[in-house]
Amino acid sequence: MFFTTARQRGLLRTLGAATRRLAAVVAAGEIADPAATDVLKNLASAAAPSENAAAVAADRFAQAVAGAAVTTRRLSQGDARLNRAALRFAHGNPVAAAVIQAMDPDGWASPAARDMASQVRIAADACAAAMEAAPGAARWSLDGPEVHFFEHFLAAIDAPTRRRLGVYYTPAAVARRLASAALAAAPTSSEATILDPAMGTGVFLLAVIEVLESQARAHRASGAPSSTPRLAGWELLPGPLVVAHLLLGRRLAAAEDLSPDDLQLSIQLTDALARCA
Structure with missing residues (x-):
């Protein structure tokens, strides 16, 4: 378990306080990047x-x-090649790219x-250091701190929003079982698509990739042909969406x-309920 001690929860609250102050300057129009301005307009709409709308x-x-x-x-703190791959994948999405760019203090309009x-x-670095020290944190596993960080973070700083939007992430064992069932039911064709309409930080899609890799290994050993479905994820909140891009980009690499040619993966910031209404 992560962020369960008083000290760890204090780190989350410190990050939350810094985040709220940053939100105030965002609302005041202090961000200079036009791409971020476009993202804010879409979030407000x-x-x-x-x-x-502007405050949200x-x-x-x-x-x-x-x-x-x-x-x-x-x-x-890990493999440099995987780090570059994660960032490259995230920069392919305009929302994720704008958010990552906003981490650079030089992209803001005033001192x-x-x-x-x-x-x-600074507060994020302290949280990352606590995650690094946690048991099993270096494994980047489905039940690791990276996957579940945003759930803990939102619970610490905005519990009502977490409850209202259902920000509760799927346990690793459940994700693996669902991934195996989805792949068993999907046609063995690259024309099939497996969609997670409430992706969060991507635990289900990470589990699907894990199962696909195991299947590809078995097919190669037996000489049997293999085909992988396309993967897609929809997410309402930009925070989990950006984290998912980074985690999935790292996992694919x-x-x-x-x-890379075996798998097509598309992630969108969208409201699945409104889209399917």
Whole structure:
């Protein structure tokens, strides 16, 4: 378990306080990157009619910056090749790219805003260090701290939103069982698509990749042909979406038995319920 001690929860609250201050400068228009401005407009347009759209957009963008800061710090403590691959994959999505760019204090319009961004990075580094010290943290496993960080973070800083939006992530054992069942039911064709409509930080898709890699290894050993379905993920919140990009990008690069051409993976920031209504 992670972030269960008083000290660890204190680190989350410190990061949450820095994140709220960053949200205030986001709402004040202090971010200089046009791509981030576009992301904020899209987030505001997705807010509920009863919500303050600009405030909701600023909060969610700042939370995404915090999540990205913690995850990229964890990535930087590991294999450099996998780190580069994760960042490259994340930069392929405009939302993830804008959030990651916002981690750079130079992308903010005023000294005060740059200081706020720096405070988020400092607090994120402390959280990443606590994750590194946790048992099993170096494994980057499905039940590791990177996958579940955002759930703990949102619980510490905005529990009502966490409950209202259902930010509860799937245990690794359940994700593996669902992944095996989905792949067994899917046609053995690259034209098939396996979609996670509420992706979170990507635990189900990570489990699917794990099973696909095992299957590819078995097929290669037997000489049997293999085919992989396309994978897709939809997520409502930008924070989990950015973390998922980083984790999935790293996992794909680490999958020695799957070549990049074997797998198509698409991730979108969208409301699955509204999209399917």
